[in-house]
Amino acid sequence: xxxxxxxxxxLGECVIIYTDNYLNDIEGEELESTCDALLNKGEKKVIIDxxxxxxxxxxxxxxxxxxxxxxxxxxxxxxxxGLKKANHNIFDILGLTKYVPIFxxxxxxxxxxxxxxx
Amino acid sequence: MDxxxxxxxxxxxxxxxxxxxxEEFYQxxxxxxxxxxxxxxxxxxxxxxTELLKRVYHKLFCGQNNVVPIYxxxxxxxxxxxxxxxxxxxxxxxxxxxxxxxxxxxxxxxxLNKLEHLLADTELAGLSRLLVLHREARKHGDRMAxxxxxxxxxxxxxxxxxxPIFLMLDDFDITENxxxxxxxxxIIKEYLKTLLSGAISFLITGxxxxxxxxxxxPNSIKIMKLSGLNEEFSVEFMxxxxxxxxxxxxKEVLAVAARQVGGNPAYIQSIMAAARNQxxxxxxxxxxxxxxxxxxxxxxxxxxxxSILLIKRLNALRLLHICIGSQNGxxxxxxxxxxxxxxxxxxxxxxxxxxxxxxxxxxxLIKWAGDKVTEDYICCLYETEVKxxxxxxxxxxxxxxxxxxxxxxxxVKIKEKIKEDMLELLKRFNGQAVSKILFRNQDFLYKYSxxxxxxxxxxxxxxxxxxxxxxxxxxxxxxxxxxxDISIVVAYGFNNSRYDDENEVIWVAGVKELPSAVHxxxxxxFIRQLNIIARDIKAAPVIRWMxxxxxxxxxxxxxxxxxxxxxxxxxxxxxLKNLIEDSNNTDKPRDIRGLASLKEFEIILPVSAKAExxxxxxxEEIGRNVGLDDDTITQIKTALVEACINxxxxxxxxxxxxxxxxxxxxxxxxxxIQNEGKDFDVTLQHETxxxxxxxxxxxxxxxxxxxxxxxxxxxxxxxxGGTKLIMVKYIKKIVEGKNE
Numbered sequence: 001x002x003x004x005x006x007x008x009x010x011l012g013e014c015v016i017i018y019t020d021n022y023l024n025d026i027e028g029e030e031l032e033s034t035c036d037a038l039l040n041k042g043e044k045k046v047i048i049d050x051x052x053x054x055x056x057x058x059x060x061x062x063x064x065x066x067x068x069x070x071x072x073x074x075x076x077x078x079x080x081x082g083l084k085k086a087n088h089n090i091f092d093i094l095g096l097t098k099y100v101p102i103f104x105x106x107x108x109x110x111x112x113x114x115x116x117x118x
Numbered sequence: 119m120d121x122x123x124x125x126x127x128x129x130x131x132x133x134x135x136x137x138x139x140x141e142e143f144y145q146x147x148x149x150x151x152x153x154x155x156x157x158x159x160x161x162x163x164x165x166x167x168t169e170l171l172k173r174v175y176h177k178l179f180c181g182q183n184n185v186v187p188i189y190x191x192x193x194x195x196x197x198x199x200x201x202x203x204x205x206x207x208x209x210x211x212x213x214x215x216x217x218x219x220x221x222x223x224x225x226x227x228x229x230l231n232k233l234e235h236l237l238a239d240t241e242l243a244g245l246s247r248l249l250v251l252h253r254e255a256r257k258h259g260d261r262m263a264x265x266x267x268x269x270x271x272x273x274x275x276x277x278x279x280x281x282p283i284f285l286m287l288d289d290f291d292i293t294e295n296x297x298x299x300x301x302x303x304x305i306i307k308e309y310l311k312t313l314l315s316g317a318i319s320f321l322i323t324g325x326x327x328x329x330x331x332x333x334x335x336p337n338s339i340k341i342m343k344l345s346g347l348n349e350e351f352s353v354e355f356m357x358x359x360x361x362x363x364x365x366x367x368x369k370e371v372l373a374v375a376a377r378q379v380g381g382n383p384a385y386i387q388s389i390m391a392a393a394r395n396q397x398x399x400x401x402x403x404x405x406x407x408x409x410x411x412x413x414x415x416x417x418x419x420x421x422x423x424x425s426i427l428l429i430k431r432l433n434a435l436r437l438l439h440i441c442i443g444s445q446n447g448x449x450x451x452x453x454x455x456x457x458x459x460x461x462x463x464x465x466x467x468x469x470x471x472x473x474x475x476x477x478x479x480x481x482x483l484i485k486w487a488g489d490k491v492t493e494d495y496i497c498c499l500y501e502t503e504v505k506x507x508x509x510x511x512x513x514x515x516x517x518x519x520x521x522x523x524x525x526x527x528x529x530v531k532i533k534e535k536i537k538e539d540m541l542e543l544l545k546r547f548n549g550q551a552v553s554k555i556l557f558r559n560q561d562f563l564y565k566y567s568x569x570x571x572x573x574x575x576x577x578x579x580x581x582x583x584x585x586x587x588x589x590x591x592x593x594x595x596x597x598x599x600x601x602x603d604i605s606i607v608v609a610y611g612f613n614n615s616r617y618d619d620e621n622e623v624i625w626v627a628g629v630k631e632l633p634s635a636v637h638x639x640x641x642x643x644f645i646r647q648l649n650i651i652a653r654d655i656k657a658a659p660v661i662r663w664m665x666x667x668x669x670x671x672x673x674x675x676x677x678x679x680x681x682x683x684x685x686x687x688x689x690x691x692x693x694l695k696n697l698i699e700d701s702n703n704t705d706k707p708r709d710i711r712g713l714a715s716l717k718e719f720e721i722i723l724p725v726s727a728k729a730e731x732x733x734x735x736x737x738e739e740i741g742r743n744v745g746l747d748d749d750t751i752t753q754i755k756t757a758l759v760e761a762c763i764n765x766x767x768x769x770x771x772x773x774x775x776x777x778x779x780x781x782x783x784x785x786x787x788x789x790x791i792q793n794e795g796k797d798f799d800v801t802l803q804h805e806t807x808x809x810x811x812x813x814x815x816x817x818x819x820x821x822x823x824x825x826x827x828x829x830x831x832x833x834x835x836x837x838x839g840g841t842k843l844i845m846v847k848y849i850k851k852i853v854e855g856k857n858e
Binding site: 022024026054055056057058059061062084085086087089090093094 | 727728730731734748749750752753755756759760763820821823824827828
């Protein structure tokens, strides 16, 4: 199956992954594949930017949780950015905000990632 | 003269709730001049008959000049001569006093001779003739002439002076136990014949109607019953006395006391006076029973009962005890079997006890006819005299019995109250949004136990439930088993201000108001009753709700939780009432015409990837049209997406479809999602907010939590051939939130 890959950008030690308008099972799996590939390449500082994402469903959230665990296993760092207020609320409800720092914009996330020595 | 007391009456503060009877008797006296008739007022001991008659007398004496009031109280131990002297003297004194408007003559101790002298110089000299005739009859020892002259006095006087007379004869049926009952000729019969001659209106009193049933046709006289004060007035009376005596009282305890003494004003006064004398407050049932038993055994109630009953024979006590123990009465044959006495002796004893108004015979059965207080007095006497128990032991036995009864009465009273409250509360359900925790006792206790919660504002919960608009409710007594403690209230209503089949709903509330927690047995009983009710109401979904005044046992909560029933205790109920009251006070009145502005949108989705986005797009447009902000729209869209994919997953039908209906009302947006397969996955796998830890679980499972958190109301309804999920977002709330 010819699958559209999730877009991402490398910025120094960081990699920023951009999610689509709707994060569901299909988009989630694409996001997970992209992450897997980047982690395998040795990337350890990952920012997922949700600025383009309007809707997230619970399966998409489950996949995100999987990604969080994989990055943790690799002793990497994960930041989220660009979340709309409603989606931020969803992450809150489901407990993701306890484990992943969230920044309003991609730039702020990058700035913090650069200074993060963890 | 109005304020002057002529006959000995109690203080106005101690005369409660007899104004209607007073007025009736007064009108009877002044309006029956042309067509005289008689009233027989029947009532138990010390129920207030004498007080009533004396007050009517006072009012007639002071309030008008046309009818001469005459009051006479029969005495038990008088001979015919004594009676005639007393009756004649009383009659002439009162007649003279009324016409001369000199009330002091009524109470003055004047001999018959002196009366004769007094009358000689007045225009009432005609009355002297009665005294002369009386003296002559006494001289010759003609008892019948003495009697007839005395009872005929009012009739002769009316013929002579043509001034109407109103006769009030108190304790008339006492004559049955006196010399007036002597002989088979029956002097009483003679007396009754005179009274019923129709020449004079009269009001006579007695304990039972037995005399009239036997001696005269009951239709020839109007028989009226005087009962004790009703509970409300009894309590009011006791509260007035407690203020006077400086006694601290609990109203519920006073209500139990009122029932125990049957609203008898004399008993009420005795108990309150006893509490004062014993230095006791009446704050608990135990306080009341302590005062009561002392008053019954060694106080004025006991003394009074002892004086009038004078039961010395043990067999009489045995017989009474058998009748008290037999709720429906006992036949003479059964009594003969149980009593070690000859038939004749038993009949005589029964007859004597009937004359004391302790027993009555009807339909071939002998029944206890006394009040509860007399019953306790007899039981106490039976325990000590017949069974040989100590006084203390006998008292404890009475206290135990009455404490249990009082406890039950308290429960029943509260039951009546809460049930009525529930009916009122349900009637006021009108689409309000209230915290769901008010219907979840376990969660409520977990979060608010030990905190002071009275008002709706004390509850900080976002999770809301929308109450239906109730169109009618009733107390479902026909389905209640008498031996069960759960009362049922059924309320019919509609959700979402939509009067259609889909929105019709029935709330069935099972209420336990007795002072014990709802236990598993109560839940089973409720479920059984629900099953019976459900047969009648197959169409609409039923919301099941249990209310326990004293809460629930753990086992009951577990069972209720498994059944998906709402659970509310007294605290939650109070908050709910306050919330609804507040909402009714502050909300604009709901305008049913708002229905006209309702809009409905329907979409049918195929079960295919991303079909849910079509529904999400539609609801986004609707949300923008009704002025919702972006965040709220995203919340609704997210919940809808979850609902749709859940419906897709559980659709079993090949090429199945998911039906979405969006209803826009004045204050809410309702989303209805229905599939064509098995049930939605309604299980909420993780109640915690930390779902990250549950990564090991299936990917689904968070959807329901999201829907519940993002929407104001989420509920599932089983439909034929599928399941319907209904989600509501309250538009008003969003607007308010925005304003804040």
